[in-house]
Amino acid sequence: MRTKIVRNILISVGLLFALARLVAAGTIITFDAPGAGTGPTLGTEPLAINPAGVITGLYADASNALHGFVRATNGAMTTFDVPGGGTGSDEGTSPRCINPGGVIAGIVIDPGFSAVHGFVRAASGAITTFDVPGAVFTIAQNINPEGVIAGTYLDASFLGHGFVRAANGTITTFDVPEAGTGPGQGTFPGLIDCLNPAGVITGFYTDANSASHGFVRAANGTITTFDAPGAVNGTFPSGINPGGTITGNYNDASFEPHGFVRALNALITTFDPPGAGGFAGTQPFAINPAGLIAGDYTDSNNVFHGFLRTRKPTAAY
DSSP, X not given: OHHHHHHHHHHHHHHHHHHHHHOOSSOOOOOOOTTOOOSTTOEEEXXXXXXXXXXXXXXXXTTOOEEEEEEOTTSOEEEEOOTTOOOSTTOEEEEEEEOTTOOEEEEEEOGGGOOEXXXXXXXXXXXXXXXXXXXXXXXXXXXXXTOOXXXXXXXXXXXXEEEEEOTTSOEEEEOOXXXXXXXXXXXXXXXXXXXXXXXXXXXXXXXXXXXXXXXXXXXXXXXXXXXXXXXXXXXXXXEEOTTOOEEXXXXXXXXXXXXXXXXXXXXXXXXXXXXXXXXXXXXXXXXXXXOOEEEEEEOTTOXXXXXXXXXXXXXXX
16 A cells, blocks of 8 residues: 555656646746755655645655645745654655645555544644544545545555545545455545545546456545546546536546546546657646646656647537
């Protein structure tokens, strides 16, 4: 599980670098959090930015312990640690997202990786930790403008479930009805941008045969499942925009990933950047209100590149 969490963090960081490469002009400002380590794999890792330009993320210190930070638009940096977090390698505080009001959500990893808890940090700096009842790992992944948090929790059998935490702290759990009930199976909201302002959630579930499929959960709890055309080895939504358009990737018969976009009317369009191939294929990560999709892809030499997909003028996004 530790490897999976670290990999998810690196995916998010890779998205930010990909977006930076896509900007043809503009000023680039570099920064480091106070106390960040300077050795290989250490340092500062921004993970999210809100509409005002406030950035949150984590930094790894000289011992590879994790700490949170928030960077104001004027460049002022504030670091923080969630009480009770571990201080060993890969332990500690990992912010994952920030909403327009400056409220941050993320995870805190206990000493010895014995448990993972969710946390929410108010713009004032007040921190509240939380756990889904029955969870061993509670992973807060997204927070919307209303302060609603969506994420995944794993129970003692390492079965995945989805949860929604209201701004008042009320937690609702959910499972896709077709989800399997064995270890490693279950329901998994998307890792990067799974929750939109209306409270709609997207992600994937793994069935009893360990096959993965996409789902979208309406704010009223209604769940719709779907598969991308050509998906033989899984459909994996990663992001949803305010209009309900979803993006993600699917694996074909050769396990090569390709991109897809699912419109609100359920029409799914698949795509690959020119030259995409290699071991990682096409990996869309996020979609904005205008329907622009950002992600990365590997070429035939397994070199990573960023991409930006613009919407078709007639597309109902």
